[in-house]
Amino acid sequence: MNKFTEDDLKKELETKEYEYGFYTDIEADKFPIGLNEEVVIAISKKKNEPDWMTEWRLEAFRVWKEMEEPDWANVNYEKPKFQDISYYSAPIQKKQLDSLDQVDPELLKTFEKLGISIDEQKRLSNVAVDIVIDSVSVATTFKKTLNEKGILFMPISDAIQEHPELVKKYLGTIVPTSDNFYAALNSAVFSDGSFCYIPKGVTCPMELSTYFRINEGGTGQFERTLVIADEGSFVSYLEGCTAPARDENQLHAAVVELIALDDAEIKYSTVQNWYPGDAEGKGGVYNFVTKRGLCEKNAKISWTQVETGSAVTWKYPSCVLKGDNSVGEFYSIAVTNNYQQADTGTKMIHLGKNTKSTIISKGISAGHSQNSYRGLVHVGARAKNARNFSQCDSLLMGNLCGAHTFPYIEAKNKTAQIEHEATTSKIGEDQLFYCNQRGINTEKAIALIVNGFGKEVLNKLPMEFAVEAQKLLEISLEGSVG
Amino acid sequence: MLEVKNLHASINDKEILRGINLSIKPGEVHAIMGPNGSGKSTLSAVIAGKDEYEVTKGSVILNGEDLADLAPEDRAHKGIFLSFQYPVEIPGVTVTNFIKTAINETRKAKGLEDLPAKDMLKLIREKADLLEIDRKFLSRSLNQGFSGGEKKRNEIFQMAMLEPKLAILDETDSGLDIDALKIVANGVNKLKSKDNAVIVITHYQRLLDYIVPDFVHVLHNGKIVKSGGKELAFELEEKGYDWLK
Numbered sequence: 001m002n003k004f005t006e007d008d009l010k011k012e013l014e015t016k017e018y019e020y021g022f023y024t025d026i027e028a029d030k031f032p033i034g035l036n037e038e039v040v041i042a043i044s045k046k047k048n049e050p051d052w053m054t055e056w057r058l059e060a061f062r063v064w065k066e067m068e069e070p071d072w073a074n075v076n077y078e079k080p081k082f083q084d085i086s087y088y089s090a091p092i093q094k095k096q097l098d099s100l101d102q103v104d105p106e107l108l109k110t111f112e113k114l115g116i117s118i119d120e121q122k123r124l125s126n127v128a129v130d131i132v133i134d135s136v137s138v139a140t141t142f143k144k145t146l147n148e149k150g151i152l153f154m155p156i157s158d159a160i161q162e163h164p165e166l167v168k169k170y171l172g173t174i175v176p177t178s179d180n181f182y183a184a185l186n187s188a189v190f191s192d193g194s195f196c197y198i199p200k201g202v203t204c205p206m207e208l209s210t211y212f213r214i215n216e217g218g219t220g221q222f223e224r225t226l227v228i229a230d231e232g233s234f235v236s237y238l239e240g241c242t243a244p245a246r247d248e249n250q251l252h253a254a255v256v257e258l259i260a261l262d263d264a265e266i267k268y269s270t271v272q273n274w275y276p277g278d279a280e281g282k283g284g285v286y287n288f289v290t291k292r293g294l295c296e297k298n299a300k301i302s303w304t305q306v307e308t309g310s311a312v313t314w315k316y317p318s319c320v321l322k323g324d325n326s327v328g329e330f331y332s333i334a335v336t337n338n339y340q341q342a343d344t345g346t347k348m349i350h351l352g353k354n355t356k357s358t359i360i361s362k363g364i365s366a367g368h369s370q371n372s373y374r375g376l377v378h379v380g381a382r383a384k385n386a387r388n389f390s391q392c393d394s395l396l397m398g399n400l401c402g403a404h405t406f407p408y409i410e411a412k413n414k415t416a417q418i419e420h421e422a423t424t425s426k427i428g429e430d431q432l433f434y435c436n437q438r439g440i441n442t443e444k445a446i447a448l449i450v451n452g453f454g455k456e457v458l459n460k461l462p463m464e465f466a467v468e469a470q471k472l473l474e475i476s477l478e479g480s481v482g
Numbered sequence: 483m484l485e486v487k488n489l490h491a492s493i494n495d496k497e498i499l500r501g502i503n504l505s506i507k508p509g510e511v512h513a514i515m516g517p518n519g520s521g522k523s524t525l526s527a528v529i530a531g532k533d534e535y536e537v538t539k540g541s542v543i544l545n546g547e548d549l550a551d552l553a554p555e556d557r558a559h560k561g562i563f564l565s566f567q568y569p570v571e572i573p574g575v576t577v578t579n580f581i582k583t584a585i586n587e588t589r590k591a592k593g594l595e596d597l598p599a600k601d602m603l604k605l606i607r608e609k610a611d612l613l614e615i616d617r618k619f620l621s622r623s624l625n626q627g628f629s630g631g632e633k634k635r636n637e638i639f640q641m642a643m644l645e646p647k648l649a650i651l652d653e654t655d656s657g658l659d660i661d662a663l664k665i666v667a668n669g670v671n672k673l674k675s676k677d678n679a680v681i682v683i684t685h686y687q688r689l690l691d692y693i694v695p696d697f698v699h700v701l702h703n704g705k706i707v708k709s710g711g712k713e714l715a716f717e718l719e720e721k722g723y724d725w726l727k
């Protein structure tokens with residue numbers, strides 16, 4: 001029979017190259033490798049930053065120097081050599097651009113390959129895109145519509161120049177420079193990222209979206225994102241990432257800080273498919289991200305993420321539920337294949353009364369990959385009537401991969417109600433045969449089953465993003481049954 | 483339409499089918515009866531192309547084409563449908579989404595465009611009505627938490643949607659109460675035409691009162707040990723299988 005055998009499928013998967021494995025030739029302005037105070041100062045200078053910012057970076061650098069890289073996560077990798085990385089890389093073309101015609105054609109081609117041509121994005125729907133390519137934003141669209149509502153959405157480097165009072169007030173308040181090794185590093189050297197401020201009572205009329213890409217080989221990427229939703233406002237923020245295939249490991253250590261003031265709501269969605277390395281586990285992005293949000297009274301923050309990429313992922317989008325009646329949500333699909341390793345999850349810190357959190361984590365592992373969920377639910381002494389519901393489901397393909405769940409619970413208030421459910425399942429031959437018998441081939445069947453498995457999370461994504469996420473799930477799992 | 487010739491099949495080196503011969507013409511209904519473990523489900527799985535079974539001898543020919551090299555989905559595209567004895571669950575995939583995918587994949591294989599959503603919806607409604615299926619049922623996850631009867635009715639709903647050339651109903655009657663049995667049988671009969679054929683696998687005469695077979699075969703130990711007309715089913719009902727062994 002010419003039907004795929006397990007071995008055929010495995011082989012096909014191994015030879016399946018990274019769909020977005022291309023590399024654009026854009027001249028880059030790149031710092032020599034290495035990190036010291038001079039480099040930190042140079043980055044700050046390059047961006048024309050005020051002194052307080054330079055000082056802030058230096059302080060972070062000093063803290064970082066004293067820190068050790070953490071090793072408690074369930075991942076194994078060769079530690080990056082932090083002195084072998086160049087800490088700044090910007091496309092040569094630095095002029096502020098008013099229209100797409102001014103963008104480097106090479107760059108536009110890159111976007112087309114990614115299927116995210118800005119042109120399309122513009123027309124597609126009311127998505128404003130702030131594209132961060134190799135550290136410097138080269139295109140910002142839809143600025144006008146946002147301006148009319150008083151919404152600020154810009155590269156963080158611009159915000160430092162134009163709205164220093166806001167940046168100064170909030171930067172580093174949710175993720176302090178000393179929070180962890182990667183956050184400290186990011187604080188010292190971040191090159192760019194996005195800044196967003198929604199004024200009181202304003203509902204942002206469109207999804208705000210940033211595409212991060214890693215382009216230049218051997219450069220570290222340290223994006224910094226700051227989203228502030230003032231009282232009673234609402235914003236839905238999309239973050240998408242794709243990186244071209246590279247041989248050497250690339251370090252990515254982003255920091256995202258969200259602030260939801262009283263009665264505000266932030267929905268933060270991520271679709272991440274950075275280069276996961278090849279079939280032997282060579283290359284791929286190291287993704288060490290610190291994402292955290294603070295909820296004031298009656299505020300709500302939802303993190304939704306679909307993670308299919310990176311060689312090593314270390315990421316725990318968290319919510320600090322400080323205000324009474326605030327709500328934190330975490331919806332996650334993490335896919336690992338080949339030799340990918342992911343240690344991801346969330347922290348829900350209940351401090352206020354009647355705070356509520358929901359955690360839905362769906363891990364899908366194939367190949368030789370390791371997929372761990374690590375979640376902390378903390379209920380503080382004053383958090384009366386805090387409630388949490390956690391559900392962690394794992395789907396395994398084949399016998400060589402692993403799924404792990406590490407739920408931590410700290411309840412310091414007796415009224416807390418904490419529920420945890422976990423399941424592990426496997427895509428079975430019988431499920432596949434059933435689909436095949438109905439005329440659905442194995443690849444399509446896997447996509448169907450996986451999408452069904454992740455449905456609760458996919459449903460949380462904005463429409464256009466959900467479609468893209470489903471496509472990514474299919475790409476990253478094609479032929480991966482065993 | 484279907485010729486099964488001296489079919490031998492085994493799983494894990496254990497021979498289960500030991501020389502089956504069967505000839506089915508368009509418009510016919512064949513019943514296959516036989517004790518548990520005689521190989522009925524194995525025969526249907528082998529016809530449908532399940533990979534785990536190894537065909538060691540003989541062949542299955544559909545409309546003149548040997549199916550040996552065809553994957554299960556290709557066989558499905560050629561009009562083979564199997565109503566499973568034990569339908570599997572697919573969490574998170576609704577009945578509607580599943581059948582929509584099945585229909586469109588089958589159309590794609592024939593070089594056709596996806597069925598427009600409007601037409602799909604109309605077709606789903608029509609077939610759901612035929613089988614007296616509640617609309618709410620259609621948005622539930624496939625077979626998850628379904629009762630035995632709901633699972634079987636859903637199988638026949640899919641059959642109605644896909645309009646196969648050859649339908650194999652593997653113990654579709656088990657788990658159905660008499661009312662549901664009548665609805666399902668009525669559905670099957672409505673779909674019958676002079677161009678398609680049905681294989682009904684059952685233990686009981688009961689179903690054959692509603693889906694009347696042209697031929698009845700008794701399977702035992704991987705072989706067809708007796709064939710006859712519909713009266714054979716009555717005889718089996720009375721005497722059991724022992725006299726045939």
Ligand SMILES: Nc1ncnc2c1ncn2[C@@H]1O[C@H](COP(=O)(O)OP(=O)(O)O)[C@@H](O)[C@H]1O
Nearest residue numbers: 493494496498517518519520521522523524525
């Ligand atoms: N996966 C398997 N491995 C080993 N033996 C099997 C397997 N599947 C079925 N069999 C055996 O094949 C024989 C026929 O099974 P089956 O076709 O299900 O019978 P029926 O449908 O007539 O009850 C039984 O003896 C059963 O135990």
Ligand SMILES: [Mg+2]
Nearest residue numbers: 522523524567
């Ligand atoms: Mg059986």
